[in-house]
Amino acid sequence: MTVPTPAELAEGILAGQTRAVARGITWAEGADPRFPELLSLIFPKGGRARVVGLTGSPGAGKSTLTAALARLARAEGKRVGIVAVDPSSPFSGGAILGDRIRMQELYTDPGVLIRSMATRGHLGGLARATADAVDVLDAAGFDEILVETVGVGQDEIEVFRLAESCVVVLTPGMGDDIQAIKAGLMEVADVFVVNKADREGADRVVHEILQMLELGEHGAWIPPVLKTVARAATGIQELRDALERHRAFLAGPEGASRRRERTVRRIESIVQQRLLADLHGLSGANGSLASEAERLEGRTRDPFAAAETLLAAVRDRGGPARGLVTRIAHLGVAVESLEEGGRFYDLLGLLEEHAEVVESQKVSTSFRPVGESSIELLEPTSPESPIAKHLARRGPGVHHVCLEVADVAAALAKLKGAGVRLVNEEPFPGAHRCLVAFVHPASTGGILLELSQKLPDEPR
Numbered sequence: 061m062t063v064p065t066p067a068e069l070a071e072g073i074l075a076g077q078t079r080a081v082a083r084g085i086t087w088a089e090g091a092d093p094r095f096p097e098l099l100s101l102i103f104p105k106g107g108r109a110r111v112v113g114l115t116g117s118p119g120a121g122k123s124t125l126t127a128a129l130a131r132l133a134r135a136e137g138k139r140v141g142i143v144a145v146d147p148s149s150p151f152s153g154g155a156i157l158g159d160r161i162r163m164q165e166l167y168t169d170p171g172v173l174i175r176s177m178a179t180r181g182h183l184g185g186l187a188r189a190t191a192d193a194v195d196v197l198d199a200a201g202f203d204e205i206l207v208e209t210v211g212v213g214q215d216e217i218e219v220f221r222l223a224e225s226c227v228v229v230l231t232p233g234m235g236d237d238i239q240a241i242k243a244g245l246m247e248v249a250d251v252f253v254v255n256k257a258d259r260e261g262a263d264r265v266v267h268e269i270l271q272m273l274e275l276g277e278h279g280a281w282i283p284p285v286l287k288t289v290a291r292a293a294t295g296i297q298e299l300r301d302a303l304e305r306h307r308a309f310l311a312g313p314e315g316a317s318r319r320r321e322r323t324v325r326r327i328e329s330i331v332q333q334r335l336l337a338d339l340h341g342l343s344g345a346n347g348s349l350a351s352e353a354e355r356l357e358g359r360t361r362d363p364f365a366a367a368e369t370l371l372a373a374v375r376d377r378g379g380p381a382r383g384l385v386t387r388i389a390h391l392g393v394a395v396e397s398l399e400e401g402g403r404f405y406d407l408l409g410l411l412e413e414h415a416e417v418v419e420s421q422k423v424s425t426s427f428r429p430v431g432e433s434s435i436e437l438l439e440p441t442s443p444e445s446p447i448a449k450h451l452a453r454r455g456p457g458v459h460h461v462c463l464e465v466a467d468v469a470a471a472l473a474k475l476k477g478a479g480v481r482l483v484n485e486e487p488f489p490g491a492h493r494c495l496v497a498f499v500h501p502a503s504t505g506g507i508l509l510e511l512s513q514k515l516p517d518e519p520r
């Protein structure tokens with residue numbers, strides 16, 4: 061398959077094609093600049109899948125439990141996506157051969173898609189990559205999505221928080237882990253599972269969790285504590301029932317705030333990553349992390365002042381680009397002939413002020429000022445001209461809108477960084493001594509957009 065455009069890939073994903081889904085997840089994982097456009101196309105179609113996160117210490121039985129849940133869902137005819145954010149999971153191939161063989165039927169079941177995510181090297185963060193992968197699966201029509209993570213690092217907890225229902229898996233004989241759970245996972249757990257209940261001490265762990273819950277703060281949802289033997293598929297139906305109750309809770313009035321909290325977190329994490337990336341990218345006169353750190357160590361700057369300086373620099377750089385666009389320079393109108401097309405504008409008193417042949421676009425142009433802007437009539441000088449093609453396809457009419465920018469190269473870099481689809485990656489000479497470049501209608505709301513930078517007048 062040749063490299064698809066975001067629109068082609070979106071179509072494949074929405075049709076549930078496995079290869080398209082896999083590629084979409086790869087884009088998510090690599091923070092591909094095309095991913096935001098892809099997501100914008102598929103996101104409106106999602107929202108039907110139920111997303112369950114499972115976390116717990118290494119070896120707690122998360123994968124076995126995930127597989128057991130997947131089997132139950134398959135028995136009901138549901139399509140299941142499994143995302144294993146975990147290098148040692150049988151799902152990603154690291155575990156004991158026997159476990160993998162026991163799960164073999166899931167790997168070959170066309171109604172199941174298993175994907176593992178590396179825990180390292182995610183531009184933009186593991187949580188973001190995982191949430192994006194889940195959205196791809198959701199849009200592809202998977203009914204249930206199970207996300208397995210090792211709940212140790214901050215990053216993994218972040219991943220976990222994004223699930224709709226979070227299952228914390230504990231096992232007997234892990235006294236220390238209870239402490240860790242108190243610290244990080246307590247308030248995100250929706251269901252507690254004490255797995256390996258075939259072993260000594262399961263009841264004691266259940267008891268400890270219940271005690272913890274009594275002391276701790278929780279809202280309207282009191283997390284149930286269940287016992288399972290994942291390896292023997294014991295207690296799985298009860299887990300599924302508990303998840304169903306949690307889903308019903310989320311759909312109700314009390315669940316709404318919980319849901320909102322998670323949605324907000326997701327946006328926060330994207331913003332946070334962006335800001336951090338911008339912060340680390342700072343250099344030069346406006347201040348950089350290194351220069352501010354140096355001032356701090358030399359006591360010529362205090363931490364708050366350093367932060368203020370850097371925030372101001374980040375805002376200049378990555379914030380909404382105030383002052384980037386200075387005006388609408390002109391409206392480009394394709395006409396069969398300048399003479400004929402110009403007659404109407406003459407009637408309005410919008411007389412030609414400037415005419416020019418633009419070689420790069422193979423067009424003759426006629427500029428008719430209107431206030432700060434102009435109407436630019438465009439007549440092709442060759443059948444090769446983009447204007448000739450426009451006329452053939454759509455007839456005469458609005459061809460593009462031109463915005464004047466102070467620095468077209470900088471504007472292109474900024475847009476490209478945000479995943480905007482560009483027609484030209486490099487500026488080229490346009491009419492009126494301007495440097496111009498076009499932005500694709502797919503990113504602008506349907507209009508071909510020209511960005512134009514006025515070059516200084518030639519010395520006389």
Ligand SMILES: Nc1nc2c(ncn2[C@@H]2O[C@H](COP(=O)(O)OP(=O)(O)OP(=O)(O)O)[C@@H](O)[C@H]2O)c(=O)[nH]1
Pocket residue numbers: 116117118119120121122123124125146148149150155156159210255256257258259288289290291292
């Ligand atoms: N005795 C017992 N063993 C179990 C149970 N559930 C899983 N196991 C075993 O525990 C081991 C680890 O199970 P996994 O499902 O790979 O655990 P995990 O939490 O996914 O492990 P990592 O992904 O490596 O962190 C395997 O050998 C399982 O067969 C259970 O209920 N009882």
Ligand SMILES: [Mg+2]
Pocket residue numbers: 122123124146148149150151208
């Ligand atoms: Mg595992």
